[in-house]
Amino acid sequence: MANRLQEIVTEHAERIGVPGVAAGVYLDGAEEYAFYGVTSVENPLPVDEDTLFQFGSTGKTFTSTAIMRLVEAGKIDLQAPVRRYVPELVLADETTAETVTVLNLLNHTAGWSGDYLGSAQDLGDDALAKYVTQMATLPQEYPLGAGVSYNNASLSLAGRVIEKVTGQRFEDAITELILRPLGMEHSYFFPTDIMTRRFVVGHTKGEDGTFTVARPWAMPRSGAPAGGITANAGDQVAWIRFHLGDGTATDGTRLLSRETLDLMKQPTVHMVGSAIGDHVGISWLMEDVDGVRLVGHGGSTIGQQSAFQMVPERNFGITVLTNADAGSHPPSR
Numbered sequence: 098m099a100n101r102l103q104e105i106v107t108e109h110a111e112r113i114g115v116p117g118v119a120a121g122v123y124l125d126g127a128e129e130y131a132f133y134g135v136t137s138v139e140n141p142l143p144v145d146e147d148t149l150f151q152f153g154s155t156g157k158t159f160t161s162t163a164i165m166r167l168v169e170a171g172k173i174d175l176q177a178p179v180r181r182y183v184p185e186l187v188l189a190d191e192t193t194a195e196t197v198t199v200l201n202l203l204n205h206t207a208g209w210s211g212d213y214l215g216s217a218q219d220l221g222d223d224a225l226a227k228y229v230t231q232m233a234t235l236p237q238e239y240p241l242g243a244g245v246s247y248n249n250a251s252l253s254l255a256g257r258v259i260e261k262v263t264g265q266r267f268e269d270a271i272t273e274l275i276l277r278p279l280g281m282e283h284s285y286f287f288p289t290d291i292m293t294r295r296f297v298v299g300h301t302k303g304e305d306g307t308f309t310v311a312r313p314w315a316m317p318r319s320g321a322p323a324g325g326i327t328a329n330a331g332d333q334v335a336w337i338r339f340h341l342g343d344g345t346a347t348d349g350t351r352l353l354s355r356e357t358l359d360l361m362k363q364p365t366v367h368m369v370g371s372a373i374g375d376h377v378g379i380s381w382l383m384e385d386v387d388g389v390r391l392v393g394h395g396g397s398t399i400g401q402q403s404a405f406q407m408v409p410e411r412n413f414g415i416t417v418l419t420n421a422d423a424g425s426h427p428p429s430r
Contacts, residue, residue, distance in 0.1 A: 102120065102122060102129050102130070102131040103131040105131070106118055106120050106131040106132075106133050106417075107131075107133050110133045110134060110419075113421075113423060114302075114306065114308070114423070115134065115300075115308075115419050115420070115421040115423060116134050116135055116136075116137070116138055116141075116297075116300050116308055116420055116421055117133060117134035117135050117136055117144040117148070117297050117419065117420045117421075118131075118132070118133040118134060118144065118417065118418065118419050118420075119131075119132050119133075119144055119146075119148060119150060119329065119330040119417075119418045120132075120330065120415070120416065120417045120418070121330040121331065121333055121334040121337075121415070121416045122334075122413075122414070122415050123334050123337045123338055123341070123413065123414045123415070124411075124412065124413050124414075125412050125413075126412075128331075128334050128338075130146060130330055130331070130334075132144045132145055132146065132148070132330075136148060136295065136296065136297040136298065136420065137297065137298045137300075137310060137420075138300060138308050138309070138310065139298075139310050142295060144297065145295070146329060146330065146331060147283070147294070147295055147329055148295050148296065148297060148329060148330075149283065149285065149291055149294055149295065149296035149297070149327045149328060149329055150296070150297050150327065150328065150329070150330075150401060150403065150418035150419075150420065151297075151299070151316070151324075151326075151327050151396075151398040151399075151401045151403075152324070152326060152327070152328060152333060152396050152401075152403040152405070152416075152418060153324040153395070153396020153397050153398045153401065153402075153403055154249075154323065154324040154394060154395065154396035154397065155324070155326075155333070155336075155394050155395065155396045155403060155405045155416075156321070156322070156323065156324040156325060156326045156396070157252050157322070157323055157324060157380045157394060158336075158340075158361075158380045158381060158394050159271055159275055159326060159336075160203075160252055160255050160256055160259070160271070160322040160323075160380070161203045161255070161361065161379050161380035161381075162274075162275060162340075162352075162353070162361070162380075163259055163270060163271055163274040163275055164199065164203065164255060164258070164259065165353055165357050165360075165361060165379065166274050166275075166352060166353060167259070167262055167263070167274075168357070169353060169354065169357055172262050172263075173199060173258065173262055174199070175198065175199050175200040175203075175379075176198055176199075176200060177198060177199060178195065178196055178197065178198055179197050179198065179199060179201075179202065179254065179258060180194065180195065182199075182258045182261045182262055183229060183254070183257055183258060183261055185229065185230075186229060186232070186254070187230070187232070187233040188209060188232060188233060188235070188237065189209065189233060189234070189235060189236055189237050190209075190237035190241075192241070193207070193208065193209070193237055193240075193241045196241060197241055199255070199258060200365065200379070201241060201242065201251070202248075202251040202252065202254055202255040202258070203251070203252075203255060203379050203380050204245070204365045204366050204377040204378070204379065204380070205245050205246060205247050205248045205251065205366075205377055206241070206242050206243075206244070206245055206246075206366055206377075207241060207248055207250075207251045208237055208238055208239045208240055208241050208242070208243060208244075208246065209232070209235045209236065209237050209238060209248070209250060209251075210235045210236045210237075210238055210250070211235075211246060211247060211248030211249050211250045211251060212249060212250075213231070213235060213249070213250055214249055214250075214253070214316060214317045214319065214320035214323065215227075215228045215231070215253065215317040215318070215319030215320055216231075216317060216319070217313065217315070217316075217317045219317065219318060219319055220318055222266050224317070224318040224319040224321075225253060225256050225257045225260055225267055225318075225319055225321075225322070226257065226260075227319065228253050228254075228257070228319035229253075229254060229257050232250060232254065235250060244368075245366055245368045245371065245373075245377055247373055249320065249323040249324070250323075252322045252323040252324075252380075253319055253320060253321075253322050253323050255322055256321060256322025256323075257322075259271075259322070267321055267322055268286040268287070268321065271286075271326075274352075275352075278346050278350050278352055279335055279336075279339055279346050279347075279352070280335065280346065280347065280348075281328070281332040281335055281336070282332075283328055283329040283331060283332045284326050284327070284328040284332045285326070285327050285328070286321055286325055286326060286327075288314070288315050291327050296327065297401065297420035298310050298311070298314055298400070298420060299311035299314065299398065299399045299400020299401040299420055299421070299422065300400045300420055300421045300422065301400050301421075301422050302421060302422060302423040308421060308423075310400070311399050311400025311401075311422065312399075313399065314399065315399075316398055316399065324396050324398065330416060330418060333403075333405065333416040333418070334414070334416060336405075336416075337405075337407055337414030337415075337416065338414075339352075340358065340361075340362070340392075340407060340414075341407060341409060341412055341414060342358070343355045343358070344357065344358045360378075360379065361378050361379040361380070361381055362378050362381050362383070362392045362409060363378055364376035364377065364378060364383060365377060365378055365379065378392070380394065381393070381394060382394050389408060389410065389411070390408070390409065390410065391406055391407070391408055392406075392407045392408075392409060393405050393406035393407055397422075400420065400421065400422050401418075401419065401420050401421070401422075402418075402419045402421065402422065403416065403417065403418045403419070404416065404417040
């Protein structure tokens with residue numbers, strides 16, 4: 098499979114012309130990888146197994162998995178109002194502020210405008226706290242729970258819930274709850290950690306077909322819970338392995354019960370025919386194709402795209418990471 102995977106990655110990367118790609122496949126316990134191209138058109142280094150890519154909104158599933166660990170620990174109730182944990186929450190619609198639940202944050206049913214990721218200038222440990230104060234300016238586009246509308250802002254608020262419950266910075270909480278126990282040693286939040294390692298930069302495709310480096314490189318820190326992790330393909334496959342497993346890490350440490358892990362991949366709201374899938378679970382986006390359920394969550398950042406898809410009943414998963422804004426089909430979320 099390895100040679101065939103490399104052939105496929107090379108063929109499509111050359112057809113589209115993207116500068117660099119890393120792909121990983123998991124099937125019945127076996128892993129295969131393929132790499133193509135360079136990290137940057139300006140300062141090219143070969144993309145390899147250690148190369149770090151931003152994977153964007155797949156990070157929402159890290160935030161939700163951390164919350165589910167806290168649910169199992171009795172520290173968070175999915176049905177509880179968010180104000181139980183973030184009492185200072187103020188929204189444009191007071192009724193929504195009073196009643197929005199933690200689950201509403203994780204399944205995109207909060208109803209407020211969700212595109213705002215925060216200020217790039219807020220780099221301190223209070224970035225999420227400041228972000229929450231800015232949420233009062235977000236319009237309530239439809240009533241709470243009335244439908245699904247993809248919402249980055251909800252996940253940033255969920256990150257603040259994690260901070261308040263754990264008493265830690267969001268990044269430290271995710272490291273302790275997720276990254277360290279799963280041995281994901283190639284996943285990072287901060288540019289100062291990433292810049293000492295091999296990493297890609299994003300690229301934008303011009304009308305003449307050439308790629309230029311996309312700037313700025315980093316996303317706002319307050320957007321970290323919505324998609325602010327940078328990792329190599331191996332750590333992304335480790336995420337597939339965990340979510341297709343029984344809730345334990347490779348060393349046998351239990352992070353979640355199998356029932357909770359499976360619950361995350363069950364629909365909490367339906368949206369058949371939507372551009373982002375047929376159902377939303379607990380952050381996972383699902384689509385039914387010929388009677389087979391696909392569970393995944395891709396991502397898009399500044400000039401970088403990623404795809405992440407699992408087929409639980411086939412014990413299969415794939416991740417594809419690219420450093421260009423072109424070549425995503427269907428469009429990344």
